[in-house]
Amino acid sequence: MGKEIIFSAHGICKAFGPTRALIDVDFSIYRGEVHGLIGENGSGKSTFSSIAAGAQSLDSGTFTLKGQPYSPKNMVDAQNHGIGMIVQEQGTIGSISVASNIFTGRMKENSKFGFLSMKQLNEKAQIILNNIGAGDINASLLTSSLNFEDRKIVEIARVMVADPDVLIVDETTTALAMKGRKILYNLIEKFKSENKAVIFISHDLNELIEICDRVTVLRDGRIIDTLEGDNISEDNMRRLMVGRELDGHYFRNDYICSYDDEIVLEAKQITYGPFTNLDLQLHKGEILGITGLSECGMHELGKVLFGIEKTITGSVTIPAKNVEIKNPTIAIKNRIGYLSKDRDRESIILNASIKDNIELPCMDKLKGPLGFISTKSERKLAREQIEVLQIKCRNSEQLLTELSGGNKQKVVFSKWLACDSDVLILDCATRGIDVGVKAAIYRLLEDLKSKGKSVILISEELPEMIGMSDRMLIMQNGKITAEFKRSPELKEEDIIKYMI
Ligand SMILES: Nc1ncnc2c1ncn2[C@@H]1O[C@H](COP(=O)(O)OP(=O)(O)OP(=O)(O)O)[C@@H](O)[C@H]1O
Ligand SMILES: [Mg+2]
Numbered sequence: 305m306g307k308e309i310i311f312s313a314h315g316i317c318k319a320f321g322p323t324r325a326l327i328d329v330d331f332s333i334y335r336g337e338v339h340g341l342i343g344e345n346g347s348g349k350s351t352f353s354s355i356a357a358g359a360q361s362l363d364s365g366t367f368t369l370k371g372q373p374y375s376p377k378n379m380v381d382a383q384n385h386g387i388g389m390i391v392q393e394q395g396t397i398g399s400i401s402v403a404s405n406i407f408t409g410r411m412k413e414n415s416k417f418g419f420l421s422m423k424q425l426n427e428k429a430q431i432i433l434n435n436i437g438a439g440d441i442n443a444s445l446l447t448s449s450l451n452f453e454d455r456k457i458v459e460i461a462r463v464m465v466a467d468p469d470v471l472i473v474d475e476t477t478t479a480l481a482m483k484g485r486k487i488l489y490n491l492i493e494k495f496k497s498e499n500k501a502v503i504f505i506s507h508d509l510n511e512l513i514e515i516c517d518r519v520t521v522l523r524d525g526r527i528i529d530t531l532e533g534d535n536i537s538e539d540n541m542r543r544l545m546v547g548r549e550l551d552g553h554y555f556r557n558d559y560i561c562s563y564d565d566e567i568v569l570e571a572k573q574i575t576y577g578p579f580t581n582l583d584l585q586l587h588k589g590e591i592l593g594i595t596g597l598s599e600c601g602m603h604e605l606g607k608v609l610f611g612i613e614k615t616i617t618g619s620v621t622i623p624a625k626n627v628e629i630k631n632p633t634i635a636i637k638n639r640i641g642y643l644s645k646d647r648d649r650e651s652i653i654l655n656a657s658i659k660d661n662i663e664l665p666c667m668d669k670l671k672g673p674l675g676f677i678s679t680k681s682e683r684k685l686a687r688e689q690i691e692v693l694q695i696k697c698r699n700s701e702q703l704l705t706e707l708s709g710g711n712k713q714k715v716v717f718s719k720w721l722a723c724d725s726d727v728l729i730l731d732c733a734t735r736g737i738d739v740g741v742k743a744a745i746y747r748l749l750e751d752l753k754s755k756g757k758s759v760i761l762i763s764e765e766l767p768e769m770i771g772m773s774d775r776m777l778i779m780q781n782g783k784i785t786a787e788f789k790r791s792p793e794l795k796e797e798d799i800i801k802y803m804i
Contacts, residue, residue, distance in 0.1 A: 307334040309368075310501045311356070311387070311470050316365035318351055320706065323698065325351040327525045329365070333470065338492060338502045340512045340536075343522035344545050344738040345710030346696035349505045350392050352522070353472045356503075357389035358382030370469065380409040388468035392475040392505075392709045392736070393648055396455045396462075398448030403429035405447050406462045432461045437487045452646045453481050453598055460488060471495055472503045475709060477511060478735045481598025481764055489515070507710070507738050509538045521545055546740050554743050555771025556750060561790035563590035563774055566624065568758050569609065569640070569727055573618030577604045579782035581617065584609075586727065591749060591759045593773030596803050598764060600779040603645055606731045606762045610642035611635045612650075636665050641720030645731040645762075652704055652716055659686040659700040662719045689718035692748075694741055710736045717745065728752070731762040746772060766796045778802040 312332035318325045326348045333339045341349050354360045356367065358376030367374040369385060376382035379389070396405045403422070404411075406429040422444075429443035438457045447455060456479045463471065473492070477485055492515060495502050506512055512519055519536050521528040521544040528544050531537075569586040578601035586592050594602045607613040609620055611631040620629040622638055629635050635642070644650035652661050663682055686700035693714040697707060704712055713736050720728055734742045749759055749772060763769055769776055778786040778799055786802035788794055 307336075309333070310335045310370060311374075312368045313352070313356065314366050314368070316352065316355065316367075317363045318348075318355060318360070319363060321698075325525050326355075326362075329522075329525075329527055331520060331527065333501045333503060334517075335499045335501060336496055337517045338496060338504055338515050340516035340519035341503055341505045341522065342507070342512065342519055342541060342545060344696075344740060345714070345736075346708040347522040347545070348525040349522055350474055350708060351525075353389055353474050353503060353505065354391070356382070357387055357472055359389070359391070383463075383466035383468060386466075386469035387472065388463035388466055388470070389472035390456075390459050390463050390474060390476045395459050396447050398446070400447060401426070401443070402433075402441060402445055402447050402450070402458050403443040405458050406432060406443065406465060408462065410465065429461070432464055433457075436461055436464060436491060451598075452603075453479065453484050456480055457484050457487060460484075460491065464491075468500070470501045470503065472505075474505045475507065475736050477506055477508065478732070483598070507736060507742075509541050509739065512536065512541065513538070523547060542739055545738065555746055555768070559790055559792045561774045563753075563758075564588035564756070568622060568624070569620065569629075569760075570623050571605075571609060571615075571618070571620045574608055574615040574620060575617040576608045576613050576615050577601065577782075579605060579779075582782075582784065584777070584784075586758050586760060588758055589753055589756045590774050591753055591761060591772055593761045593763070593769040593776040594779065595763060595766065595769045595776060595799065596779035600803070601782040602762050602779050603731055605779075606642065606644075606729050606760070609760065610640060610729050612642070636723075639724065639726040640729065641665065641723070641725035641727070642729045643716050643720065643731060643733055645735070647713060647716055647735070652712060654705045655703060657701045657703055658690065658695065658697055658707070658715055659683065661704060661715050662686050662689050662700075662722050665719060665723045685722055689715075689722050692721070693718050693744065710738055710741070713737055714741065721748070725757070727758045727760070729760045729762070733761060733763070734765075734768065766799060769799075770794055770796065780804070 309332050314330055316326050316329040329352060343349050355362045358379045358381055374385060376385060403426045407425060426444045433439060433441050433443055441454050441457060476488060492502050504516060513536050516536060518530055518532045520530045531540055564587055566588040567585050568588050571582060571584040573581045575581060596602050608615050611629045611634060621627060627638055648654060659682055663685060683700060690700060695714045696711050704715060734745055752759060761772060774790050776788045777784050780803055
């Protein structure tokens with residue numbers, strides 16, 4: 305018996321003004337298949353999948369779903385027809401309950417005679433959460449009380465409400481820690497075994513090799529090729545995405561742990577949320593990795609070091625200047641930059657332009673002798689950054705809402721580069737960034753280090769940690785359980801046992 309196509313797209317086109325996001329896209333997926341969709345930042349992956357999931361309209365082209373013509377009116381309509389999507393960007397509302405988020409757009413179906421029983425809604429939502437293995441999340445809680453990762457899990461639950469036949473996962477795994485990834489991978493397995501289908505978008509090439517049956521490559525809005533079986537290799541994917549061989553190394557290729565003795569940031573006996581009485585020293589010219597499971601306290605630590613959250617005991621200081629980092633204003637003034645894991649809520653202004661976002665922390669640098677900011681220097685600064693990080697955009701005036709996920713991440717990065725930070729605290733720095741630009745960011749970090757700048761990398765990605773750090777602190781339950789120095793012998797296994 306031949307394989308049955310469950311969903312297909314024929315000649316899909318979509319433009320945003322002069323930007324041609326999708327050009328004549330043909331795509332198909334079989335029942336029982338996990339089909340990867342890959343491409344550089346801005347290649348059209350989210351545009352394609354959000355059209356398929358009813359979140360955007362198309363300019364031309366058609367879809368077929370389970371043998372029938374399919375043209376979704378909106379996301380709920382798409383779900384009712386059998387296509388559900390976990391979107392790339394944060395998609396929950398903080399001010400309502402978890403259950404209300406899970407049943408967004410479906411309140412009417414859940415009410416009787418115009419009355420909605422919150423109790424029943426909570427119970428139903430809790431069952432869905434339990435079913436996907438997230439029973440530890442309480443459906444009646446306010447969504448804003450959940451952390452970044454649990455909110456992403458709520459989005460997974462929301463998609464499961466309509467029991468879709470085709471699940472689209474848009475760059476979700478990088479927002480999830482181990483617990484969430486397990487939930488997602490189990491779900492994908494379940495879809496396969498039930499003869500349903502998954503369209504899986506990711507920049508993690510190993511993950512794609514691990515879970516996909518086929519992988520389709522998009523470049524600049526066009527389908528380039530579809531890989532199958534042994535042809536799904538890192539080299540093939542990279543070459544097809546970028547359109548040329550990528551040369552040079554990926555992580556650092558030295559194994560020297562080197563930095564100055566000078567301490568540029570010091571935490572003494574700090575206490576906040578998950579951690580108590582923690583000590584930490586960052587040296588001039590050091591790349592310091594901090595890793596652990598997502599709940600270990602490392603994300604909160606990043607916030608305290610930048611002054612967003614206040615420590616209950618002890619202090620964070622720049623010893624040479626005798627300055628205490630009590631809030632982000634003091635941090636920025638002293639050339640400390642911070643990139644939050646929760647980018648859209650904490651690191652950027654979505655309704656402002658690339659230029660405005662980049663210059664925000666560098667106002668001082670842009671001021672002329674009379675204290676005015678010249679438009680010329682503003683533009684120049686933004687243009688330089690767009691070039692350095694290959695930000696895909698029309699020009700520096702384009703709004704951040706219009707950029708692809710990875711390109712937004714590049715803007716946050718460049719805003720701290722542009723203002724010449726001495727210390728960068730990067731929480732999940734390369735989230736959603738494609739392989740080519742990731743390599744460019746690693747080179748940039750090496751370059752910053754060689755100029756005597758210091759970097760704190762907070763991440764669960766052990767290859768990145770081992771590949772880039774001079775020194776690594778491992779955290780578990782709010783405590784530093786181990787410290788490793790850069791070395792060619794260091795393996796992931798050595799680290800993992802101090803994490804769990
Ligand atoms: N609302 C919009 N207005 C204008 N341009 C848009 C809009 N949405 C997307 N684009 C543009 O369409 C192109 C494709 O973007 P898309 O988000 O599909 O990329 P992507 O492949 O998902 O990238 P990433 O890996 O960074 O998530 C980009 O050039 C992007 O700037
Ligand atoms: Mg995208």
